[in-house]
Amino acid sequence: MAKFVIQGGNSLSGEVEISGAKNAALKMMAAAILTDDEVVLTNVPDISDIRTMQEVLAKLGAKVEFSDHVMTINCSGIKDAQPDYELVKHIRASIVIIGPLIARKEKVIMPQPGGCLIGSRPIDTHTKAIEQFGVTVSLEKDLYHFTNKGLTGASIVLEEMSVTATENVLMAAVLAKGNTEIRLAASEPEIADLAEMLNKMGAKITGAGTSIIKIEGVDKLHRVEHQVLPDRIEAGTFAIAAAVSRGDVRIKNITPHHLDFVLHKFKQANINFEIEDDNSVLHIKPTTIFNHINIDTRPYPGYPTDLQSPLSILLTQAKGTSKMFETMFEGRLGYIRELKKMGADITEIDSHTIIVNGPTPLYGKKITSFDLRAGATLIIAAMIAEGESEIDKIELVDRGYENIELRLNKLGANIKRIK
Numbered sequence: 001m002a003k004f005v006i007q008g009g010n011s012l013s014g015e016v017e018i019s020g021a022k023n024a025a026l027k028m029m030a031a032a033i034l035t036d037d038e039v040v041l042t043n044v045p046d047i048s049d050i051r052t053m054q055e056v057l058a059k060l061g062a063k064v065e066f067s068d069h070v071m072t073i074n075c076s077g078i079k080d081a082q083p084d085y086e087l088v089k090h091i092r093a094s095i096v097i098i099g100p101l102i103a104r105k106e107k108v109i110m111p112q113p114g115g116c117l118i119g120s121r122p123i124d125t126h127t128k129a130i131e132q133f134g135v136t137v138s139l140e141k142d143l144y145h146f147t148n149k150g151l152t153g154a155s156i157v158l159e160e161m162s163v164t165a166t167e168n169v170l171m172a173a174v175l176a177k178g179n180t181e182i183r184l185a186a187s188e189p190e191i192a193d194l195a196e197m198l199n200k201m202g203a204k205i206t207g208a209g210t211s212i213i214k215i216e217g218v219d220k221l222h223r224v225e226h227q228v229l230p231d232r233i234e235a236g237t238f239a240i241a242a243a244v245s246r247g248d249v250r251i252k253n254i255t256p257h258h259l260d261f262v263l264h265k266f267k268q269a270n271i272n273f274e275i276e277d278d279n280s281v282l283h284i285k286p287t288t289i290f291n292h293i294n295i296d297t298r299p300y301p302g303y304p305t306d307l308q309s310p311l312s313i314l315l316t317q318a319k320g321t322s323k324m325f326e327t328m329f330e331g332r333l334g335y336i337r338e339l340k341k342m343g344a345d346i347t348e349i350d351s352h353t354i355i356v357n358g359p360t361p362l363y364g365k366k367i368t369s370f371d372l373r374a375g376a377t378l379i380i381a382a383m384i385a386e387g388e389s390e391i392d393k394i395e396l397v398d399r400g401y402e403n404i405e406l407r408l409n410k411l412g413a414n415i416k417r418i419k
């Protein structure tokens with residue numbers, strides 16, 4: 001396992017370009033299964049989750065080429081509908097191959113997917129929804145067996161506004177016979193972008209990006225070239241890093257309205273920022289005093305759970321008492337222990353709620369990251385801490401942030417990777 005050694009205390013300045021969204025690109029790769037034609041994706045982030053998904057598709061029989069953020073996928077050679085057990089265990093997002101595979105194959109066998117250790121995440125919402133198309137689902141020795149005798153469109157109410165369940169149902173529905181309606185659909189911008197790509201392939205989808213999505217099934221999808229939307233979570237992470245370092249950073253290639261509520265909270269926290277250059281740049285400027293704020297994480301358009309942990313660093317630097325309530329994942333506050341070691345004044349009320357008192361100085365320490373977003377959070381903490389920090393298990397951060405240390409170092413950070 002690699003680690004980062006970080007010398008704290010530098011404030012960030014300069015410009016950084018935001019990558020394509022991990023949580024859109026992964027689903028678009030799965031969508032390539034829906035056609036025998038070529039699928040070309042541009043602005044694909046070069047991160048390890050994307051490389052793992054590339055292997056998942058290749059092991060199934062797809063041809064996948066990836067260089068310079070352009071990915072070309074041809075799934076016409078897919079014979080097998082049993083993804084590699086080890087790979088799937090490694091990446092939870094691989095769950096989204098169920099929808100497109102069952103749309104095209106009679107039988108799909110899928111192990112329970114893995115991913116970050118952020119809480120119990122059963123896949124019942126997915127299986128119950130897919131059963132509505134007339135698919136039989138059974139669980140035998142940790143393997144889900146999906147049997148399809150022709151998918152028929154249905155009116156499906158999801159158990160919860162799950163992002164990946166919405167995407168799975170959407171991708172199964174585009175080739176189902178007749179009409180499908182997904183109610184209680186998740187409305188994240190990544191889902192709307194996936195639907196836009198599918199429509200370019202010949203699908204008939206309306207309402208994606210809202211909680212009711214309507215799909216008219218078609219017989220076949222065709223070739224597409226699609227650019228992945230910017231990663232709003234990466235943009236938010238860099239913005240918080242810039243703000244807490246009292247830096248001056250222009251964050252380029254963003255879609256501000258995907259960050260509406262995040263920016264609303266930034267304003268409440270007194271972060272000094274401006275949207276510039278025709279809405280494509282978030283300019284974080286130096287702030288003297290941060291205000292305490294309260295945050296609840298919610299499905300989009302609420303405050304994203306993936307930006308919960310990075311924001312905690314801002315709360316440690318804000319004047320007064322802040323409260324953060326993680327409504328989605330019960331295991332997503334594990335990093336608090338590490339922040340406390342560094343000097344943060346945080347009380348854990350329960351597995352979903354913390355109270356943060358600030359401002360408190362942070363001190364460099366040996367700390368461990370538990371998941372992708374917690375890892376990014378500890379990097380930010382170490383960058384503003386006094387002295388040197390060592391962060392373990394940096395591979396978890398490589399899952400979702402491309403060249404994070406090079407990009408932060410270019411802005412003035414002092415981060416060394418040690419293998």
Ligand code: EPU
Nearest residue numbers: 023093120121160161162163164165299305306328329372
């Ligand atoms: N949940 C609720 N209430 C809701 C919606 C969801 O309690 O209204 C709960 C679910 O029960 C579950 C959790 O929240 O425990 C997450 O739900 P969801 O099914 O939406 O998560 P997911 O589809 O498995 C995707 C992203 C996650 C992101 C969540 C929430 C991908 C591959 N993963 O996961 O991304 O945190 O949506 O926005 O798209 C990450 O990138 O680090 C990551 C974990």
